[in-house]
Amino acid sequence: MALSSKDRVMLALKGKKDEIDRTPVTCANQTVTVEQMDNLGIYWPEGHSDAEKMAQLGMAAYKQCGLEVADAPFDQAVEAEILGCEVDLGKKKESIPSVPFHGYKEPGDVPIPEDFLEKGRIPTVLKAIEIMKKDVGEEAPVISHTNGPFSLAGHLGEINKILIMILRTPEKVKEFAEIGIDLIADYANAQFDAGADVVTVEDMLASTDILSPQMYDDFAAPFNTACIKKIKGPTILHVCGKGDLIVESMIGSGATNISVDMATDLNKAIPKTRGRCTIMGSVDTIKALFQGTPEIVREQVISNIRQGVDLVAPGCALSPLTKSELIKAMVNASIEYFAE
Amino acid sequence: MVILADKAKDLRTVFRRYSLEAEPASPDAVIKTGLPSDPNFSKVAKGVIDGDAAAVESSLKAAFGAGIDPLTAINDGLIAGMNVVSDLYEKGLYYLPQVMIAADAMAVGIGVCEDKLGHPAEKKGLVVTHVAEGDIHDIGKEIVSALLAANGYEVINLGRDVPVEDVVNTVREKKPAMVTGTALMTTTMTAFPRIAARLKELGIVIPFVCGGGAVTREFVEAYDYGIHGVKAHHAPHLAAAAVKGKSWKTIREDYEDITGGYAYKW
Numbered sequence: 001m002a003l004s005s006k007d008r009v010m011l012a013l014k015g016k017k018d019e020i021d022r023t024p025v026t027c028a029n030q031t032v033t034v035e036q037m038d039n040l041g042i043y044w045p046e047g048h049s050d051a052e053k054m055a056q057l058g059m060a061a062y063k064q065c066g067l068e069v070a071d072a073p074f075d076q077a078v079e080a081e082i083l084g085c086e087v088d089l090g091k092k093k094e095s096i097p098s099v100p101f102h103g104y105k106e107p108g109d110v111p112i113p114e115d116f117l118e119k120g121r122i123p124t125v126l127k128a129i130e131i132m133k134k135d136v137g138e139e140a141p142v143i144s145h146t147n148g149p150f151s152l153a154g155h156l157g158e159i160n161k162i163l164i165m166i167l168r169t170p171e172k173v174k175e176f177a178e179i180g181i182d183l184i185a186d187y188a189n190a191q192f193d194a195g196a197d198v199v200t201v202e203d204m205l206a207s208t209d210i211l212s213p214q215m216y217d218d219f220a221a222p223f224n225t226a227c228i229k230k231i232k233g234p235t236i237l238h239v240c241g242k243g244d245l246i247v248e249s250m251i252g253s254g255a256t257n258i259s260v261d262m263a264t265d266l267n268k269a270i271p272k273t274r275g276r277c278t279i280m281g282s283v284d285t286i287k288a289l290f291q292g293t294p295e296i297v298r299e300q301v302i303s304n305i306r307q308g309v310d311l312v313a314p315g316c317a318l319s320p321l322t323k324s325e326l327i328k329a330m331v332n333a334s335i336e337y338f339a340e
Numbered sequence: 341m342v343i344l345a346d347k348a349k350d351l352r353t354v355f356r357r358y359s360l361e362a363e364p365a366s367p368d369a370v371i372k373t374g375l376p377s378d379p380n381f382s383k384v385a386k387g388v389i390d391g392d393a394a395a396v397e398s399s400l401k402a403a404f405g406a407g408i409d410p411l412t413a414i415n416d417g418l419i420a421g422m423n424v425v426s427d428l429y430e431k432g433l434y435y436l437p438q439v440m441i442a443a444d445a446m447a448v449g450i451g452v453c454e455d456k457l458g459h460p461a462e463k464k465g466l467v468v469t470h471v472a473e474g475d476i477h478d479i480g481k482e483i484v485s486a487l488l489a490a491n492g493y494e495v496i497n498l499g500r501d502v503p504v505e506d507v508v509n510t511v512r513e514k515k516p517a518m519v520t521g522t523a524l525m526t527t528t529m530t531a532f533p534r535i536a537a538r539l540k541e542l543g544i545v546i547p548f549v550c551g552g553g554a555v556t557r558e559f560v561e562a563y564d565y566g567i568h569g570v571k572a573h574h575a576p577h578l579a580a581a582a583v584k585g586k587s588w589k590t591i592r593e594d595y596e597d598i599t600g601g602y603a604y605k606w
Contacts, residue, residue, distance in 0.1 A: 090474070094527040098476045100501070160482055163437040164444075167391065210479065212435040286554050290526050319526035319554065 005068035009141040010197060012311045013234055013257050015278045022338035023305050025331045028200045028238045028259035028280060029145065029317035030074040031067055034094050035324045036060035043093040044320075048075060051127035058132055061318070062140045065327040070132040071143045073125045076202060079147050079184065080155035082120040084111050094320040103158025107175035110156055116183065117190050126194040133195030143236070144196040146188050148203025149180030149223035150211075159205055166215055177223040185230035192233045200236040201228060201255065207241030213249075221249040228254045236280070240316055244268060251276050262315035266307045278310035283330055290319045294329035301333035367433045374424035380406055381417040384449065388421030389428075391441025393448040400452045410453035414461060414492075418449045422490040426573045436483060443486030450489075463494040465583035466516040467575075470507050471500035472552075475528035480552050483572040484520055491576035504531055508538045511546060518582035519546055520569060524553035533563040540564060547588040549578050567592045574599040 008024040037043045047053040054072050061067040075097035081087040085101035113119050132142050153176035165173045188199040206220035237255035243264035250258045262284040273279045283300045304312050375382045380403040387396035425442040428434035469485045471478045478500040485497045523529035532550045550560045551569030560566040565588045577599045581591050
């Protein structure tokens with residue numbers, strides 16, 4: 001009997017290569033596109049704050065393109081929002097909510113609601129996970145998303161100010177990052193309770209495009225490790241940008257899997273993961289999936305498989321302007337490669 | 341009228357293509373090589389490199405005491421220091437936080453020099469910077485703006501999530517030598533061709549340097565005026581070319597030479 005996408009992804013995440021028929025094609029980050037929205041007649045920004053709409057959009061890449069994941073939420077502002085940061089949900093159907101907030105001066109200024117799991121859009125996300133679990137939960141893995149503690153600190157203190165603080169008042173940055181440890185872990189655990197199979201900890205602001213590897217080790221890595229330790233299910237740690245110099249620290253976080261950006265050298269990263277965690281990546285979300293052709297996508301997928309990724313995935317969140325044709329090409333490349 | 345010396349040519353020799361793995365370097369070695377030999381200037385430059393505004397201020401005052409004029413202090417001290425910072429960033433030895441505090445220290449130093457002069461130093465030219473409409477990610481734009489200012493350009497920083505019309509109107513009214521746009525996301529970079537088209541309708545011809553996360557050369561070169569800004573520290577070189585009157589087409593074609601031998605990776 002053929003494996004379901006859910007089984008394939010879950011086995012691959014745990015490194016059980018011998019038990020699967022082919023490398024799964026999934027995504028650690030958001031997968032919704034305008035083309036999928038048009039097909040459903042469901043759009044952002046409503047899909048960011050309505051549980052049913054969020055669920056339908058979260059399953060669209062699976063149902064419409066065969067991408068082996070159902071996911072939510074689609075933005076990285078949920079946690080910041082419940083901590084009092086101004087959030088802009090956007091006006092257009094391709095708008096991703098952002099945090100235009102100018103930053104708390106002091107970590108002590110951040111209001112942490114006691115019942116934060118009932119605040120903001122958290123109930124929406126949890127409800128969407130439940131709906132997706134009921135609908136496709138037997139076939140596709142439900143992968144939900146949280147911020148990493150450093151990235152949340154970047155929202156709370158405002159990233160430009162946080163970067164200056166790193167050199168001037170580093171203890172303060174650590175205090176900002178500390179806020180996320182329990183909060184994110186509790187949120188992730190609530191996502192598991194709602195039906196998530198895997199939680200991605202997205203640490204987009206900890207990219208080496210922004211932080212030096214040493215800064216990553218000081219201000220991002222220990223907080224990811226502490227947070228992931230408290231999360232009760234399988235985790236993916238995703239960091240954007242060129243990860244070559246932080247792969248070792250990403251592995252050290254204790255995440256089940258690390259998701260790396262296309263700028264990361266897989267030939268160097270993959271051997272480091274062996275026996276310690278699994279790795280997914282890294283189809284180029286711009287040059288292949290956004291501007292590319294089915295042939296370019298196919299070549300990248302096959303290259304990733306030959307390099308030895310445990311799961312094929314886009315190197316980052318899918319652009320909402322990605323064509324379904326190219327998402328399908330990504331999935332089909334693995335199916336065809338293993339059929340040959 | 342007082343004019344800042346054009347250091348762009350000196351900078352060009354500093355920015356050579358560099359492979360971190362083939363040629364590991366330490367920050368100390370780069371700093372040692374790049375520091376001016378005259379102790380009056382080296383202290384000022386070191387203050388910038390360390391992002392230590394207080395050290396910049398005190399060493400500038402000491403330099404004035406030794407009879408050095410403020411403009412020479414800007415060129416041979418502050419800008420010399422910022423050149424080293426750019427070099428460290430290019431080599432992957434400095435990251436954004438260090439560049440940001442260096443630019444802060446530099447700005448304090450310029451202020452101290454201008455106070456001594458009694459008037460603002462003449463700027464090399466005007467550049468307008470902005471982050472695309474719908475996009476709030478402004479780290480790149482802040483670095484571009486800081487590096488331009490540190491290299492003696494006047495910068496009108498329009499901020500983030502800037503409507504197309506605001507960019508167009510500012511360019512029309514202020515007549516900058518160059519305009520830059522940054523965008524992190526594929527969904528927001530679509531504002532750039534709209535800006536270029538609007539400027540064209542108005543008969544305005546200007547180099548429009550676009551860069552940021554999702555922005556690729558292919559995307560930017562699909563519209564007139566567009567020049568793909570690859571790295572933030574290329575901005576002062578591109579501005580120097582624009583101020584010299586080079587056209588957007590020439591800057592696009594000569595990008596590698598202008599920015600110091602950066603090789604495009606497609």
